[in-house]
Amino acid sequence: MEVSGMGVTGAAVTWLLDAAGVRVSYGGRPALRGIDLTVGRGEVVAVVGESGSGKSTFAHAVVGLLPPGGRIDGGTLRFDGQELTALGPRGMRALRGRDIALVPQDPMVSLNPVQRVGTQVAEVLVVHGLAGRGAARLAAVELLAQAGLPDPAVRARQYPHELSGGMRQRVLIAIALAARPKLLIADEPTSALDATVQRQILDHLDTLTRELGTAVLLITHDLGVAAERASRVVVMSQGRVVETGAAREILESPRHDYTRALVAAAPGLRPRRLVTRDREPRTPPPDLLVAESLVKDFPLPRASAGPRTVRAVDRVSFTVPAGRTVALVGESGSGKSTTARLVTRLAEPTAGRVLFEGEDLTALGRRELRPFRRRMALVHQNPYASLDPRFTAAEIVAEPLRIFGVGGRRSRRERARELLARVALPPALHDRRPARLSGGQRQRVAIARALALEPALVVCDEPVSGLDVSVQAQVLELLAALQAELNVSYLFISHDLAVVRQIADHVVVMKDGTVAEAGETGPLFAEPRHDYTRALLAAVPGQRARPVAPAGDTARVADRARAEDVDHAGERTPS
Amino acid sequence: MTRRDMARYLARRLAQAALVLWAAFTLSFIVLYLLPGDPIEIMTGGGASGDAVDPAQIAALRHEYGFDRPLAVQYLDRLAAALHGDFGRSVTSGVPVLGLIRTGLPATLTLTGLAVALAVPAGAGLALLATYTRTPRLRRLLLSLPSLGVALPTFWVGLVLLQVVSFRLRLLPSAGDAGPAAQVLPAVTLAVPAAAALAQVLARGLDNVLRDPYVETAHAKGAGRLRVHLRHVAPNAVIPALTLLGLVIGELMTNAVVVETVFSRDGLGRITATAVGAEDIPVVQGVVVVSAVVIVLVNLLVDLAYPLLDPRIVLGGRAS
Amino acid sequence: MTGLVTGLAAEAPLTAGPGRRALGAARLLLSRPGLLVSVVVVLLALTAAFLPGLFTSGDPLAAAPARSLLPPGPGHPFGTDQLGRDLFTRVVYGAGPSLKVTVVAVAAGVVLGGLLGLVAGLAVRWLDDVIARVIEVLLAVPSLLLSLTLVTALGSGTVNVALAVGLANVAGFARIMRAEVLRVRTSAYVEAAEAFGARRHSVLLRHVLPNAYGPLLAVATLSTGTAVLAVAALGFLGYGAAPPAPEWGALVAQGRDYLSSAWWLTTMPGLTVAAVALAVNRIARAEGEWAGLR
Numbered sequence A: 001m002e003v004s005g006m007g008v009t010g011a012a013v014t015w016l017l018d019a020a021g022v023r024v025s026y027g028g029r030p031a032l033r034g035i036d037l038t039v040g041r042g043e044v045v046a047v048v049g050e051s052g053s054g055k056s057t058f059a060h061a062v063v064g065l066l067p068p069g070g071r072i073d074g075g076t077l078r079f080d081g082q083e084l085t086a087l088g089p090r091g092m093r094a095l096r097g098r099d100i101a102l103v104p105q106d107p108m109v110s111l112n113p114v115q116r117v118g119t120q121v122a123e124v125l126v127v128h129g130l131a132g133r134g135a136a137r138l139a140a141v142e143l144l145a146q147a148g149l150p151d152p153a154v155r156a157r158q159y160p161h162e163l164s165g166g167m168r169q170r171v172l173i174a175i176a177l178a179a180r181p182k183l184l185i186a187d188e189p190t191s192a193l194d195a196t197v198q199r200q201i202l203d204h205l206d207t208l209t210r211e212l213g214t215a216v217l218l219i220t221h222d223l224g225v226a227a228e229r230a231s232r233v234v235v236m237s238q239g240r241v242v243e244t245g246a247a248r249e250i251l252e253s254p255r256h257d258y259t260r261a262l263v264a265a266a267p268g269l270r271p272r273r274l275v276t277r278d279r280e281p282r283t284p285p286p287d288l289l290v291a292e293s294l295v296k297d298f299p300l301p302r303a304s305a306g307p308r309t310v311r312a313v314d315r316v317s318f319t320v321p322a323g324r325t326v327a328l329v330g331e332s333g334s335g336k337s338t339t340a341r342l343v344t345r346l347a348e349p350t351a352g353r354v355l356f357e358g359e360d361l362t363a364l365g366r367r368e369l370r371p372f373r374r375r376m377a378l379v380h381q382n383p384y385a386s387l388d389p390r391f392t393a394a395e396i397v398a399e400p401l402r403i404f405g406v407g408g409r410r411s412r413r414e415r416a417r418e419l420l421a422r423v424a425l426p427p428a429l430h431d432r433r434p435a436r437l438s439g440g441q442r443q444r445v446a447i448a449r450a451l452a453l454e455p456a457l458v459v460c461d462e463p464v465s466g467l468d469v470s471v472q473a474q475v476l477e478l479l480a481a482l483q484a485e486l487n488v489s490y491l492f493i494s495h496d497l498a499v500v501r502q503i504a505d506h507v508v509v510m511k512d513g514t515v516a517e518a519g520e521t522g523p524l525f526a527e528p529r530h531d532y533t534r535a536l537l538a539a540v541p542g543q544r545a546r547p548v549a550p551a552g553d554t555a556r557v558a559d560r561a562r563a564e565d566v567d568h569a570g571e572r573t574p575s
Numbered sequence B: 001m002t003r004r005d006m007a008r009y010l011a012r013r014l015a016q017a018a019l020v021l022w023a024a025f026t027l028s029f030i031v032l033y034l035l036p037g038d039p040i041e042i043m044t045g046g047g048a049s050g051d052a053v054d055p056a057q058i059a060a061l062r063h064e065y066g067f068d069r070p071l072a073v074q075y076l077d078r079l080a081a082a083l084h085g086d087f088g089r090s091v092t093s094g095v096p097v098l099g100l101i102r103t104g105l106p107a108t109l110t111l112t113g114l115a116v117a118l119a120v121p122a123g124a125g126l127a128l129l130a131t132y133t134r135t136p137r138l139r140r141l142l143l144s145l146p147s148l149g150v151a152l153p154t155f156w157v158g159l160v161l162l163q164v165v166s167f168r169l170r171l172l173p174s175a176g177d178a179g180p181a182a183q184v185l186p187a188v189t190l191a192v193p194a195a196a197a198l199a200q201v202l203a204r205g206l207d208n209v210l211r212d213p214y215v216e217t218a219h220a221k222g223a224g225r226l227r228v229h230l231r232h233v234a235p236n237a238v239i240p241a242l243t244l245l246g247l248v249i250g251e252l253m254t255n256a257v258v259v260e261t262v263f264s265r266d267g268l269g270r271i272t273a274t275a276v277g278a279e280d281i282p283v284v285q286g287v288v289v290v291s292a293v294v295i296v297l298v299n300l301l302v303d304l305a306y307p308l309l310d311p312r313i314v315l316g317g318r319a320s
Numbered sequence C: 001m002t003g004l005v006t007g008l009a010a011e012a013p014l015t016a017g018p019g020r021r022a023l024g025a026a027r028l029l030l031s032r033p034g035l036l037v038s039v040v041v042v043l044l045a046l047t048a049a050f051l052p053g054l055f056t057s058g059d060p061l062a063a064a065p066a067r068s069l070l071p072p073g074p075g076h077p078f079g080t081d082q083l084g085r086d087l088f089t090r091v092v093y094g095a096g097p098s099l100k101v102t103v104v105a106v107a108a109g110v111v112l113g114g115l116l117g118l119v120a121g122l123a124v125r126w127l128d129d130v131i132a133r134v135i136e137v138l139l140a141v142p143s144l145l146l147s148l149t150l151v152t153a154l155g156s157g158t159v160n161v162a163l164a165v166g167l168a169n170v171a172g173f174a175r176i177m178r179a180e181v182l183r184v185r186t187s188a189y190v191e192a193a194e195a196f197g198a199r200r201h202s203v204l205l206r207h208v209l210p211n212a213y214g215p216l217l218a219v220a221t222l223s224t225g226t227a228v229l230a231v232a233a234l235g236f237l238g239y240g241a242a243p244p245a246p247e248w249g250a251l252v253a254q255g256r257d258y259l260s261s262a263w264w265l266t267t268m269p270g271l272t273v274a275a276v277a278l279a280v281n282r283i284a285r286a287e288g289e290w291a292g293l294r
Helices: A003-009 A055-062 A090-097 A119-129 A133-146 A152-156 A165-177 A195-212 A224-227 A245-252 A256-266 A334-345 A364-376 A392-401 A409-422 A439-451 A470-486 A498-503 A520-528 A531-539 A564-572 B001-035 B037-044 B056-065 B071-083 B099-133 B136-151 B154-168 B179-212 B215-222 B225-262 B268-277 B279-309 C002-011 C018-031 C033-050 C087-122 C126-138 C143-154 C158-168 C170-185 C188-195 C199-234 C249-256 C266-292
Strands: A016-026 A029-039 A044-048 A068-080 A101-102 A183-187 A215-220 A231-236 A240-246 A288-299 A310-320 A324-329 A352-358 A375-381 A459-461 A489-494 A506-511 A513-518
Touching: A003 A231, A003 A498, A016 A055, A016 A392, A029 A044, A029 A055, A044 A055, A044 A224, A055 A068, A055 A183, A055 A215, A068 A183, A068 A215, A101 A165, A101 A470, A119 A133, A119 A152, A133 A165, A133 A364, A165 A183, A165 A195, A165 A364, A165 A520, A183 B154, A195 A215, A195 A224, A195 A392, A215 A224, A215 C033, A224 A245, A224 B154, A231 A245, A231 A256, A231 B071, A240 A245, A245 A256, A256 A470, A288 A520, A310 A352, A310 A489, A310 A506, A310 A513, A324 A334, A324 A498, A334 A352, A334 A459, A334 A489, A334 A506, A364 A375, A364 B136, A364 C188, A375 A439, A375 C188, A392 A409, A409 A439, A409 A520, A409 C188, A439 A459, A439 A470, A439 C126, A470 A489, A489 A498, A506 A520, A506 A531, A506 B037, A506 B099, A513 A520, A513 B179, B001 B071, B001 B279, B001 C126, B001 C143, B056 B225, B071 B154, B099 B136, B099 B179, B099 B279, B099 C188, B136 B179, B136 C199, B136 C266, B154 C199, B154 C249, B154 C266, B215 B225, B225 B268, B225 B279, B225 C126, B225 C143, B225 C199, B268 B279, B268 C143, B279 C126, B279 C143, C018 C033, C033 C266, C087 C126, C087 C199, C087 C249, C087 C266, C126 C170, C143 C158, C143 C199, C158 C170, C170 C249, C199 C249, C199 C266, C249 C266
Parallel strands: A044 A215, A044 A231, A101 A183, A183 A215, A324 A489, A324 A506, A375 A459, A459 A489
Antiparallel strands: A016 A029, A016 A068, A231 A240, A288 A310, A288 A352, A506 A513
């Protein structure tokens, strides 16, 4: 490979990190099959791939923290002139945290819950002998301030559970940068955070590393994030590097088929409609579902002071026309999922009405509600949790038919297989239990189950959020095709605006339990009126790096101003 | 947590403790006084098979113990008396129950304390070492010890120790209450299953924590393995072990019944063993209630210790 | 992960059914020699409990003063006691009173505790609270103390001792069952079934029960091991079978007087109890491994 060759021959240009032919296996099963990858001093390189591509394994191999059973079988890993594979555990430990630092994936679980935040930052300096205990404690406050944490002296004395996810990720950044490392490895640093918070954290990380001259190896599943943040992008698939190049090149003229598929599937990069409607329907479709001023209060645990309840949903109204898709969009805590539960009567609204085909569902008892269960179905956020682990795929799909006594045992089984065939689940998988299906396959089973009784409405709660982009695209295409075929309506709950733009006719933007803005998808994306909608739109990664706006895309993303006003909304401290 | 909150919490917990003691009293009343057809018959060892007891004598006893009165009255009378520390008199010896328990309690509490002092470091050390070592064989060996420890009958462990240490090697006295040397074998016997149970729970906890992402964060800082194990892994794994310790102390006190019998030592255990054999109902009820008091106190201490070990735990509830 | 999952799935055979399950169980046994030995030990002990004549032709009560206190050797694998009775024969015949009733008592405890937990897990809030409190109080009381209290009330004897041990475990079983029922009841797949209009009893029978009873069985096996130990301890204390009858705990107690001269009298029956308890515990752990494999 051309780039790594430069590192070896050119005496003037030595790479900070130079991996050549790195092979890693877990208990004999190969995970990396020869990785060539270089990072220059102060350079930002992104490694992009889907789950199972080996990108995270590579990151862990570099810091010498492969999980038990993992080992480097071959290749060279040179860092700053030293061969890491020959260094031994003691030498690696001296390097780790001081010269090579790691920002881990999920900030919610990556800090020691029983140690004060300041102590955890100071520990880096203490273990490397860079400061005494007292000096380290003072330095920790300074580092937290640099990482953009307000009131650093107060925060330093708090425990992780007292901080929000965004704050915790800032603490982890402070830890990583404490010893001024030469290389920072960020392993999906923001994938667990809300989009607006994600953008702020990445911006801050950019600024800090540029100031300090730190090289960054950014591991991400999100091509948009990679293209926006890195000068070079390395695309990995199944333990191999399939393509390396400048960020623009990769996006605009991907050479490898896999990269091309990845670019095509990334919703943030190429917004395209999966559904086309007649421009002017002769008669507007009738309203299938009407939510009228829904309110939901949850009781708070008894405390000496303060309110008794918290309002999760506050006077939310919207309609779902027959055969159309309405999306409820918002970040965590916006009340979108609770709204979905109210609409399906899985939770009782405190106030408000739900009209379904003209009937007020909130007035019905459990028994009277049963006929309506046939007409509206649910696809859960986590398909694995929503499928009974003891049932096979075919049995799961036949379950609603059995509940309503449709057909005999045999005809139900046949119908289940038909439905599974329709969601393109290979017949060989029909008798598998959920544990032995992949995430995308499970979601197909859940969709087949939802369609079993030919409902008028399917409520999809974050149906693609846990899936790889390519799988995500397939599932969305399936949903669109099924709608065209069956004229079913969707109420689509999502945090992902890019996904929503592909599939929804109407969008309802929710914030703190209320509707911030609602409207038709095209105009709403083109000219968002509410600040919060604008902030959400600006936070969709990949727009800065977007190659060519495809025809018909009317969205303007001119407003790229840092959404400071949502900073504190997004980083609320959990109570 | 303010001082006021603390006082309120303690008051609530003490009320709860009183409720638990009441439940223990009531349950033991139901089991001991209601379950047997006729307590007097049991206590006099009479009935069809036993020696003929003078019917007049039985009637007198029945009157003395109040069994000729309605159940509710009996229950309330006994409850009122128990509140004053009066659990009645032993059927076999005629001694007041509380006095009898008081003579045995100190020896048994000392023994229990010694056993805890042995079991905690042994169990914790075993678990820490087993989860720290990177030699699979040593790990397997260390982890097999606790499963062995919980499967050995306590009485048999005591006898084997006596056989080997006292009779074969003549290192320690075999029985009796003479001096601290006589305490060693009983305390060790009592500690074996407790240490084993603690080691099992702690090792499982440590193994779970080792998979937590913050452990990787600590390693990524460049901290050494021992430091990570002691400062990041262990503090996060102690809570379940602490909960177990609260239960274990009660178990140890009860196991004294067996151990004191094996080593022929005087104490609450021996008193209990004799009382159960003689079906001395008032003494057994006294033992149940006194044990409940100890257990409730230990659990209160354990609950007060939780927030010191985990800042997420707030007294009287869990923070989000 | 996707690749990994599909890769793993592709390796497994596609056919499902009882045949594959039996094959899996056999494979599990063969790959873990300790487990195989444990299964053999438990099977032997249970056979001895019901058909002691298969193992020995001797009489556990036949005294032979001429051959008293013989150490283990040919003819007397476990030695003889002070009356010349063959210890091996006595240990074999001791399996009956030690195991038979214990197993029945634990089973009764599981059914009782399981039902109590099920009721608590399904009941309205206040009833659940009450049951949960009672369970909590019972759990705080050491099980040996509970058994001793029950023995006092019921009187001594093999059946009463086993009953006392079985009842002392009810709270533990109830707690597990309640926790499992609550876990499954609030799971997304039960919610999904409800969202599809499933009736309450159908959800209970098809989803809640089948997914909740597994952990209860694992705990039941584990507490069978503990119950064997508890029955032996009560026998040792003299509350079990009346003196001449062989019972493992009582055998150890009888050997106490010959501690310095005849080690086998305490060691052999004690080792037997330990071996059975160990074997049962090992099998209990395997249930988890087995569930993990599926």
